[in-house]
Amino acid sequence: MKHLRYLNKYFYKYKWRIIPGIIFVVISNIFAVIPAQVIGYAFDLITENIQVYTLFNGFNRQEIIYDIFSKTLLFFGTLVISLYILRGLFLFLMRQTIILMSRHIEFDMKNDIYQHYQRLSLGFYRRNNTGDLMARATEDVNRVRMYVGPAIMYTINTFVLSLLIITSMFNVNAKLAIFCLLPLPLLVVIIYYVNTLIFKKSGRIQERLSDLSSFVQERFSGIRIIKSYVREDHTRDTFKIQSNEYKEDSMSLVKVSALFYPTMLLLIGMSTILTIYVGGIQVINGSITAGNIAEFIIYITQLTFPVTMLGWVTSLIQRAAASQERINEFLHIAPDIQSGKQSEVELTGNIKFEHVNFTYPDTGIKALTDINFEIKSGEFVAIIGKTGSGKSTLANLIMRMYDVDNGKIKVDGYTLPELNLSNYRNQIGFVPQEVFLFSDSIKNNIAFGLDSVTDEAVYDAAKSASVYHNIMNFELRFETMLGERGITLSGGQKQRVSIARALIKSPKVLIFDDCLSAVDTKTEEEILQNLGKIMKDKTSILIAHRISTIKNADKIIVLDEGKIVEQGTHNELLKLGGRYTDLYNNQLLEEESNVF
Incomplete structure (x- = not known):
């Protein structure tokens, strides 16, 4: 239950729903127990009236006794029906408070989980599958809702009803009550054993479901590739294997539940047999009346539902605990990127890298080494280099998707950790390399x-x-x-x-991360001309592969294997005759070969 302690804050928030709900549970169960006492009393009264009616056989008074008997029977019948109607009313109110509370908690949990996901850094999403994230925010939350609603409601109901019934039993006859309750210790042992099994199996089932959700989500996202490579049959077979694993684990849990419920009914049946046998002996001895036996049988019948529900509730609680453990696993992850306190800074776009080193935490790949450069406000700066040279990493660091390992990145004199993330990113226009619409x-x-x-x-x-x-x-x-x-x-x-x-x-700063690769040369020139008008006196950073795209930049930074090897204007870099010149000549050769 330690994993479910996280829910206490929601119970406190909705205490004015759960407290009346508990009161309604108590009242509804009082109206459930009283009819048994009424029926027991009525049973004795009817037995006596029949005997009296028989004694007056052949006398005129027999009709009077019959009328009294009929009216008494009608009275008790009406009374029992009225008590059950009142119980039904309070059961309705009980569900309207506790079950509705569970829906409110479900709503709050989903929002809290989603907001927490939003705060987590980019590295978190690189480490976890989308399908798994979705399963924890939907399937797992739904199982937790079943705990905060039906499971709690039936647990309270079982406890209150059992307490009232057991108290009533001992008030009637202690010896008979003890015999009726003899199977209960065995019930406790069975529940403890089943609890352990259900918890283990539930955790494994949720893991299987997450894997299955991740598989389906990924395959549907890549359906174009699957069809292009004619891998539909292979994908179907793989899905069948994973789905079968989920089915087998689910069937294993069903088998445990299937054995549990009949065992509960068997124990209830034993209680009924003991009641009739021991009660019958006591009726013969004159210790109790036949009405008391009828009362006890009703009590046992009333205990049947909560005791059998105990197995279902146990399953709900254990599955909820397993799901809440999975939810807590992510909720306890603190964001790698913490927002700074400088929330009112209006950017001018001066960006400076000072001895920046960065290694991706998930893969251990060193992306940047001792990066030093400055982008002045209003400059158009281009970054070029071969694939894997660290261009996109620079863009991610400027956007503060990651924090640097060593060194500093300053924007208008502030280090990035000082700036409020929302305010900072709101002033940046970012076009990623991988377009997402x-x-x-x-x-x-x-x-x-x-x-x-x-x-x-x-x-x-x-x-x-x-x-x-x-x-x-x-x-x-x-x-x-x-x-x-x-x-x-x-x-x-x-x-x-x-x-x-x-x-x-x-935006005050615009970052293009190689986002013109699928655009033809004419459209590219048109976009760059428009960009020059829009971003006049504003900072623009363009990451590209084509030199034709960046030759008019105020400054060009050439990256290779995570290091700056050259920087300057287009003409300055050509005069150097270095890496930039090689890239330029290679692209000229490609263009000439394409013409021919």
Whole structure:
């Protein structure tokens, strides 16, 4: 139960739902126990009336006794029905408080988990599968809800009802009560054993479900590749194997539950037999009445449901504990990136790297070594280098997706850890190398970075990104709905929509992470011309492979194996005759060979 202690804060928050709920449980069970006493009394009264009625056989008074008997029977019947109606009313109120509370807690938990996920750094998402994250926020939370709702409700109900029934039994006859309750110690041992099994099996089932969710999510995201390589059959077979493993673990848990419930019923049956046998002897001896036996049988019948529910509740609690342990595992992870306190800083765009070293924490790959450079406010700076040289790492560090191992990154004189993350990132326009568009309209994808925006601003951003005319050719234009990850658009169109999303913010700093690779040369020049107008007197950082893209930059930084090997303007670097010149000559040769 230690994992479920995390839920205490929610119970405290909704205490004015759970407290009335407990009161309603107690009242409803009082109205459940009283009818048994009424029926026991009525049973004795009926037995006596029948005997009296028989004695007056042949006398006129027999009709009077019959009338009294009928009215008494009607009275007791009406009384029992009324008590059960009252019990039903309080059961309704009990569910309206406790079950509704569980839904509120489920809502709060999902929001808390999602918000916590949002705060975690990029490295967390590199280490964990999307399917596993989703399973913990949905399936695991749903199992926890079953604990805070039905499990708690039935546990309280079982405890209160059992206490009332056992007290009533001892008030009637202590010896008979002891015999009725003899099977209970065996029940405790069985529950303890079953608890252990269910907890272990539940944890394993949730792990299997997470693996299955991750597999399905990944395969659906990559369905284009699967179809291109005709791997549908292989994917289906792999899914069948994983699904079968989940089924086997689930069936194993079902077998435990299937054995548990009949055992509960067997123990209840033994109690009933003992009640009739021992009670019958005491009726003969005159210790109790036949009505008391009827009362005891009703008590045992009433105990049947809560005792059998005990197995189900036990399963719910153990599965919830296993799920909450998985949820806590991520909730206890502190974000690697902590926001600073400087929240009102307005950027001018001066960026300085001082002896920066960085190694990716997940892979141990050293990406940058002793990086030193300065980007002055309003400059257009380009970063170039071969694949794996550390270009995108520089962009991620400027965005503070990661913190540096050594050295400092300063923006307008502040080190990045000093700045408030939200305020800082709100003033940066970032176009990542891997374009991601949401399953929403083109308009909403472009306006994603802003809370409110006019249609004109969306149109202007689309024009600046040279995608306006493409969008206008669609039937629904800017209201065109995109498929998952923007699958509706071509690669170049997706890149330009992503660029429009960054430009609409009018950022103080704009970072292009090799996002013009799928755009033709003419469109590229048009975008760069528009960029020159929009980002005038603002800092622009362009990461690219093509030298034609960056030759007009104020400064070009050449990276190789995580180190700066050259920096300067296009002409200055060509005069050096170094790595940049080699890249330039190689690209000229490629262009000439493509012409021929």
